[in-house]
Amino acid sequence: MTTVRTALAGARLVLPSGVVEDGRLVFSGAAIEEIGGERTAGDLDLTGYTVVPGFVDLHVHGGGGASYAAGIAEEALTAARTHLEHGTTTTVASTVTGEIDEVCRQAAVLSELVEDGVLAGVHFEGPFISPGRCGAHRPDLLREPDPALVRKLVDAARGTAKMVTLAPELPGGLESVRMLADLGVIAAVGHTDSDYAKTLEAIEAGASVATHLFNAMPGIQHRAPGPIVALLEDERVTVELINDGTHLHPSVLDLAYGTAGAGRVALITDAMGAAGMGDGLYPLGPLQVRVTDGVARLVEGGSIAGSTLTLDVAFRRSVTVNRLSLSQTVRSISTVPAALLGLADSTGSLEVGKNADLAVLDSESYELVAVVRRGEWIRGAERFTR
Template sequence: MRLLVKNAHVITPYEILRNYDLAVEKNKISRILPSGVLDERDFDEIIDAEGNHVSPGFIDIHTHANSGFDTMDGTFEAIDAMARFHIKNGVTGFLTTTMTDSTENLEKAIKNVASYISLQRGKPQTLDTSGSSPAEVLGLYLEGPYFAETKKGAQSPKYLKNPDIQELTKFIKLSEGSVKVVALAPELPGAMKAIRFLRSQGIIVSAGHTDAAFDTARQAFDFGVTQVTHVFNGMRGFTHREPGISGAALIDERVYCEMICDSIHLHPGAMKLVVKAKGKDKIILISDSMMAAGLSDGEYTLGGQKVIVKGKEARLLDGTLAGSTLTLNRAIYNMVHMVGVSLADAVRMATLNPARAIGIDKQKGSIEIGKDADLVIFDEDLNILKVIKSL
């Protein structure tokens, strides 16, 4: 199928090309030229962007749930519903994210995601311009159960434990190789060995729900940790005498910082600090969404615990924040309007940066010749107008 997207402001990794056309052939981006240069008669389908922005499809690497469903439900219906919600909000690929839970429930969730991924990959190659196909499940993000109790956040304390390489080996096998990220607290006994093991398996290690001090954090980075889970949240805070893991992450160029840009988890001033420290290339916008995303205020669950959502804030009964109701298009909007980041840089934080972090940037994450035609058309307010997905 030959597709032309015309009259667009095309967001590339380097600039915004205003009034350009974008051609897609065999599910890949083939040409990007000024509007009117390409002959429309050469194409099977033409989409007029009408002067709106075209960006790469958003990639959410940390999302638990949405629309009333959760990864931990362990059902095809749950993952499919989540994937269909994501595509409507511009997310063309995501990592389903688990919670600290019983071994039995974790294994069920992992096997279910592996089965869903297998079904997606087994379908014929095509290009969907209707927005009816679900977003692609790119893999699994295991958030827990290897966390510090003092920084557990909304993770269930009942199932917290020290890192276990034997258990991790079983999880990886059950996932059929789909585990992409494992979050753990690097100060726990056995954590450094687990980090080395996971890196040997090609798996990204993120430091999360951790009370690690500055020196321990630096050691973990040397061992192979390349990411921190929702920076400043679920981790030792920064002070001038003990910068902690948050301080260590901000000054280490090897480390990506996940960020929940909703002005609830982080004050805009804190977000500006992260941008000043990490620049445009080492921030990953995440939703960390729970099942209330896309739904109204009310009572929900996360990791088996009751969550009350009020005014888009999701909290446990004791007031602890319990994920978010954020979507990535809103996170990008917030980065532009709350933090003052350029649109191109904010888009990068939700596309190319997560793609690079999990090692898929040769195929996805930016509008460049030869890459997958995962595209989003949106207006000035980041309302999603059209999604194009390479399947």
């Protein structure tokens, strides 16, 4: 089988060392072969475009009208493909609260897609969360984080579990955090009523991620800083942020970056099935969600129910609204989450030997125009090859 060698020239490249204008990148097969070198006659001209590493989403529930929580392989493939076409070349599938046995069944289905290379892992969001901060999770299905139950979910994923979100203040919470850390699974603090002191205990026990920081947790009070301050100030913690203009005011996102820095922020979508679709009714696990003007809310109660965000939009907002640099944005949308998942050797940055996972953006509008995953053009090839 002949290996296809493709050279992109004239592009702005966002590399770990900085931004290079009029750059050249060559990929052969699934990997990046060369960065730099002299332009040749066969190179594809990407003048006016910016090439960044493919996006890595730690936290996404669905897209394209499909949900990972359905526990149906075809739906999971649709969701993954939808986000792939929007630049997300590495996806962790997130479940939602359900009956334990049903979530275990979903995990078994998703684990097969991890083994096939479609997904990068499974994230369990719920049922081990606070009833007072449950958001778009059914309150009657919530459970205390008994380590035995948490372990049951992790085992159901057959080695593909990457993260479990839980409320550490609940009975069994700290014990479960310690167990997850021992298993090499990320323990994430989220959907929590934890105070500052308890959150610090969770971090000491091994919690290393804040699930969609600011959302579904107590706000900052001047005498009760709560979990947000504890999570922001500790260098061991990576904070998830949803930059869709609905979950966070731009100034709040700026505050998080000013405190934690791009090296501790992971931009996520928290997207549900409506991502890449239009307004209407959609399922989210056992609940119904109505999307109006792109904002997803529960039919009953009106709580925000995930997002309809895709990471190309989050990238564009970060650069154009929040005025983050290209390097900062790439760190948060690719490099940091790839490292959290243990994939830093293969993806998350443009470096020789790593996967040819690329997102190509218009250098003026930052609109996504092309995607390459492991050397395969997913979309946009005709723009440069005709």
